[in-house]
Amino acid sequence: MSDFLDTELTDWPSLFPGVAACIEAMGSDSFETQLLALLQQAVGIEQCMIFAYADNDEVDCLLAANQNKPRVAGRLARLYAGGLFRQDPNYLHLRRLVDNRENLSTEELTTMQGEAMSPSYRSHLFAFPDLIDKVSLNVAASDGAYYLNLYRDTQRGPFTSTDLACLNGLAPLLASLIRRHYSSTRAGPEQPSAHEAAVLAPLSERERQLCLYLLRGHTLKTAAAELDIALSTTETYRKRAYAKLGVPSKARLVALCRQES
Numbered sequence: 001m002s003d004f005l006d007t008e009l010t011d012w013p014s015l016f017p018g019v020a021a022c023i024e025a026m027g028s029d030s031f032e033t034q035l036l037a038l039l040q041q042a043v044g045i046e047q048c049m050i051f052a053y054a055d056n057d058e059v060d061c062l063l064a065a066n067q068n069k070p071r072v073a074g075r076l077a078r079l080y081a082g083g084l085f086r087q088d089p090n091y092l093h094l095r096r097l098v099d100n101r102e103n104l105s106t107e108e109l110t111t112m113q114g115e116a117m118s119p120s121y122r123s124h125l126f127a128f129p130d131l132i133d134k135v136s137l138n139v140a141a142s143d144g145a146y147y148l149n150l151y152r153d154t155q156r157g158p159f160t161s162t163d164l165a166c167l168n169g170l171a172p173l174l175a176s177l178i179r180r181h182y183s184s185t186r187a188g189p190e191q192p193s194a195h196e197a198a199v200l201a202p203l204s205e206r207e208r209q210l211c212l213y214l215l216r217g218h219t220l221k222t223a224a225a226e227l228d229i230a231l232s233t234t235e236t237y238r239k240r241a242y243a244k245l246g247v248p249s250k251a252r253l254v255a256l257c258r259q260e261s
Contacts, residue, residue, distance in 0.1 A: 010166040015042055019173065026181045029206040032063055035177065039150060042170060043163040047073055047131065047151035049201075050178065051081065053094050054144045058194050059085045062146075062182055064201035069129050070244060071202070078198035079124050089116035090147070094138055097145040106140040107175035109168055111159075133158040135167055139175040146178045196257045199245070207241040210234060214250055215257055 018038035025031040039045050050063040059081045066073035085091060090110060097106065112134040114122070126132070130153050137148040150167070152159055159167075167174075192200060192212055200208045206227070213223035224234040247253045 009162045010169060022177050026177065029204050031181050032204060036065055042166050043159065044156060045150045046153040046156055049077060049149045051085070051147040052144055052182065053098050053147060055098060060194055060197040061201040071246065072129050074199065074202045076125055077201045081194050081198040084121055084124060087118050087121040089113040090136055090138060094145050094147055097138060097140045107171050108138045109171050110136045110138065111164065130154045135159055135164065137171055137174055139178055141179050141183065143183060146182060148174060148178060199257050202244050203241050207237050210237045211241050211253060215254060
């Protein structure tokens with residue numbers, strides 16, 4: 001990360017409340033909202049994705065967020081987790097992080113490597129919605145590796161040297177937040193398949209958990225009991241999740257999550 005410029009132009013005090021909000025929200029349903037708000041304030045992004053690389057050469061999508069085109073973000077996440085991740089220019093480096101976990105404090109910021117992308121990879125993941133630049137944070141973890149990707153579109157333009165310096169300064173913090181939050185929330189009996197994780201990526205953590213219980217045969221009432229929340233809260237999560245996924249019923253949810261990428 002030493003290749004990036006210094007961070008003197010970043011207004012760090014203005015970011016402190018957002019940082020505090022992320023720390024406070026770790027392990028809760030609001031963490032991703034706070035993280036996106038911090039990133040938006042720090043550098044301005046069009047799209048954000050977080051993936052988890054595992055030992056078995058599989059990738060789970062933990063977060064796929066595009067405020068203007070949420071369904072597009074979900075589709076891109078499914079394509080990536082479905083196999084395109086092996087064409088990622090950072091793939092071999094991420095595999096090394098998974099295979100060699102001696103230094104779990106490792107994080108590395110990388111800029112877009114357009115010349116190393118295959119034509120199919122670039123056309124599938126960048127041609128629509130007109131994404132032109134990406135910055136990634138590769139994060140070593142005890143359970144594999146996490147991969148944060150931040151995107152800019154043609155309207156915002158590429159990341160500037162000031163943006164890169166800011167992200168360079170934030171990298172250790174972002175890596176720690178991501179490790180701590182997802183290592184706690186991913187633990188549990190209701191782990192999704194790679195395809196389910198990609199389909200459910202646009203949802204909040206609680207919305208994903210609820211959908212997974214419904215996919216495993218639970219009713220709304222029994223899912224509420226498992227999640228230790230009120231039935232009315234569960235109904236709210238279900239409405240939000242179905243609206244984000246564009247499904248009207250549990251049957252359609254099941255069908256969507258059973259489709260092949």
